[in-house]
Amino acid sequence: MKTIYLLLSCTVLLTACQSTNEANQVPNSTNMIDHVYYIEQQSAQRLVGSSQRLAESFDGYCANQTTKETVVMQWQQTMQSWMALQGQERGPEAALSLNWNIQFWPDKKNTTGRKMSQLLKKDQTWNSELIQQQSVTTQGLGAVEWLLFDPASTLPAEESCQLGQAITENLALNTKKMAQVWQINPWTQLDETMWLNEYIALLANQLDYSMKKLSRPLAKIGQPRPYFSESWRSETSLTWLKYNVEAMQQLYIANGSGLNQYLKDQGHSDLAERIEDHFNSTLETWPESSSLFSELQTKSGYQNTLALYNKLEYLKYLIHEEVAIELNIAIGFNATDGD
Incomplete structure (x- = not known):
């Protein structure tokens, strides 16, 4: 291990260098769609x-x-x-x-x-x-x-x-x-309402998928299915899930021009800050182990994994419920529902 x-x-360092180079090309715009x-x-x-x-x-x-x-x-x-x-x-x-x-x-x-x-x-x-x-x-x-x-x-x-x-x-x-x-922006013709529906669904669907990476192996309490973990062979499941959450956080912030700023502009600063704070606290308290497979072998590991799932579930509540209600958005059908 x-x-x-x-x-x-090493991977993180390589990616950090790539991100630094790309940061110089951030759109000179405050348009959410562009970012x-x-x-x-x-x-x-x-x-x-x-x-x-x-x-x-x-x-x-x-x-x-x-x-x-x-x-x-x-x-x-x-x-x-x-x-x-x-x-x-x-x-x-x-x-x-x-x-x-x-x-x-x-x-x-x-x-x-x-x-x-x-x-x-x-x-x-x-x-x-x-x-x-x-x-x-x-x-x-x-x-x-x-x-x-x-x-x-x-x-x-x-x-x-x-x-x-x-x-x-x-x-x-x-x-x-x-x-x-992806060289062509698929969203340029959307009006604000259509774009908000698309944007929030983009976040919500990815969050739903990420949560299933925990719920499937957690299965029934006391009866986990560790082989349902995403990368059980390499023992890196929790590492990939953390990158999922970091990616969703980046989409939410979108270089300061994303949903976070939009909520503030619409008078929902408290909600925006709660979402931002929850992203930060979830990542700051991430499990040290990279292996979900190993975590599910012990009672304490199972409890830690369940606690992580609950954190993502609260994030889902904020986006699926509070954001959707405040902005009058109906989140569409998720193809992973019911699996």
Whole structure:
């Protein structure tokens, strides 16, 4: 686990450098749409960059030119980049349609593990075109995690290397498609009411998705399902969830021109500050462990996870209920409801 923590720290430093470069390009505007779009566009650009480096590192590893730790670090960086867009249901349809290709989750029946084992047994020379024809369970970040962390993986054997190279190449192609779609702002024609509906739904849907990353493995009290955790193999589930919350906070603030400022301008400063304070306190008191799987093995860990879920539930109440009521917004149907 020390190696994982070290690599995650490196990932944060790399991303911080990228963010610094991008900060110089923040829109010279106070328009909410411009700033939210900028955040989404930059998130898509970071994702394609990190996924391309992942494919390159996998190639280098299989050619004995780099270490497995380097591939793990690039996978982590790609996961971190993906967390900014994961679970969103607003934006260009052509981008949203790629979500399952980039990551298959929830995986309730270990479909990824079974499908990956089957692919390794096939007498096949894999490439990105053939991977595109396979189940989405073997196309994305979960499939790469399986190759890097699951005991059944045969890396660095030739069959696993070839499969991994094909998967990471296809992943880079899909993230490139997503980034290309995000080059055009999908919200420029919306009036203020339509935009507010879209914006709040963007936050609410992503928050709903993030909460399910806890509620599924928490299951019934005293009967957790740790294998329902997002990245149980790499023991990094809570790390990715923290990046989700940080991304939602960034969307809420939107460079000082987002929903937070809009609420203040509309006379709802108290509500705006409560949401901002709750984002901050949730992140400041985040669990030290990166592994939700490990946390759910003990009573105290389960209680800590439940406490974290309750914090997100209160954030959901503030956005779903108080913001929606104050601004007279009806939050639309969430495709993950009822799962």
